[in-house]
Amino acid sequence: MITISLLGAGVLSQHLYYALLENSQCELVQWYARKPDQIAAFRETVTTTDRIEDLLPADIYILAISDDAISSFSNSLPVLKGLLVHTSGAINMHQLPKRFRRGVFYPLQTFSADRPLCFSEIPICIEAENKEDLTKLKQLAQILGCKTYKMSSTSRSHIHLAAVFVNNFVNQLYRIGHEITESQGVNFDILKPLITETAAKVQEQSPYRSQTGPAMRSDIKSIKNHLKLLEDNPSKQELYQLLTKSIAKTHGKKL
């Protein structure tokens, strides 16, 4: 039985709360939030507090707060016996104070307040200062059903960057797709099966092998036509050109 204390009241905390609550192999001993109202609704199922002085003993303290607050908040904490981990992709483990046993437990996923997620499908990047703590984090991940990836803070920052490409940037391309369909009075629904299939395809074969389209075929005529359709929109045009070049470069195609 691993005992857990949850620090922070954001979206990730709530997902962790539900994942931990259901689990018989770990116990959520306490949930801390700066503003008690934020977690008042959960008071019947978990001990809550808004005072860091009242933190109960736990094997692992999971700090799920915004990147900017990690350093100052963790510095304000009293002495804790357990392992203190943050959950950020971008922050170095060493931003946690030296006086703690330190680690990282970074779930690589996008969390929304209103979309339930199957926590067991989330890959967890873990880091710790010693083998024992690393084993503990691995155990916690396994209890939650998650696959772990042990990596340094530097590697994690690169993986976080990759996540920005396949999540935020991909989503912005969806947005551009939405703008184009809207400009033609066509419902965005028309693109949804293609979006689903594009994501499904790379679950089974590499993005390299999955690529198709005008840049891949060196189809200069189609590319010119598309650039013409975008001539009133220089920023979309620039993106089109850069992504087309990127595909051509990856696949050794001439344009």
Add this chain to the structure above:
Amino acid sequence: MITISLLGAGVLSQHLYYALLENSQCELVQWYARKPDQIAAFRETVTTTDRIEDLLPADIYILAISDDAISSFSNSLPVLKGLLVHTSGAINMHQLPKRFRRGVFYPLQTFSADRPLCFSEIPICIEAENKEDLTKLKQLAQILGCKTYKMSSTSRSHIHLAAVFVNNFVNQLYRIGHEITESQGVNFDILKPLITETAAKVQEQSPYRSQTGPAMRSDIKSIKNHLKLLEDNPSKQELYQLLTKSIAKTHGKKL
């Protein structure tokens, strides 16, 4: 009962073949391929030919060949009584010869030879010169279980452009993600649940509402860190900057 003749032996033709074969409300009367070997394997279930002179009567002739070949191939066809449609997103309906009843039946999806697809989930962009033919195309789509979107050749070219953004360009961002994970010795698998969830999210809420990440938070520190991680890769850096700007512009954020 609608009778169909399939012209062309590519990946789309094969998907259409399977969709038509299973269906009791339409009949695939013939399949034409320039090289008979390409469809030899299907000879037991459908009449095949490699001679345009031998084309049998059909209600709809579906031309599923490469964009470049549509005009010249259709000009070479003998007189046909049925409706001739091409299946391209980019080609104007009027590239089909005037002497035919002309139309377009463009399935908006990415087709792979080795990935079976549920055809009924594919949106079909349809176009024809008169109501009767449009109704016929709508009927065919409905028989296959597909939703139809009636649109002009100009609108279709814009929708095709949107498809390039959400398919080819998105896939290239997956590729960049793959390159980054590989550079850290981490398996691409780590990004797959995030890719799936990002695509799943916009099935239910708009890409606008789904956006998160550094650009969305005006998190200049993270953006600078990411640009630094990419300093040895100017083309990825340029893409990062452009996509970050694009998100900031969409959401009225200052960077």
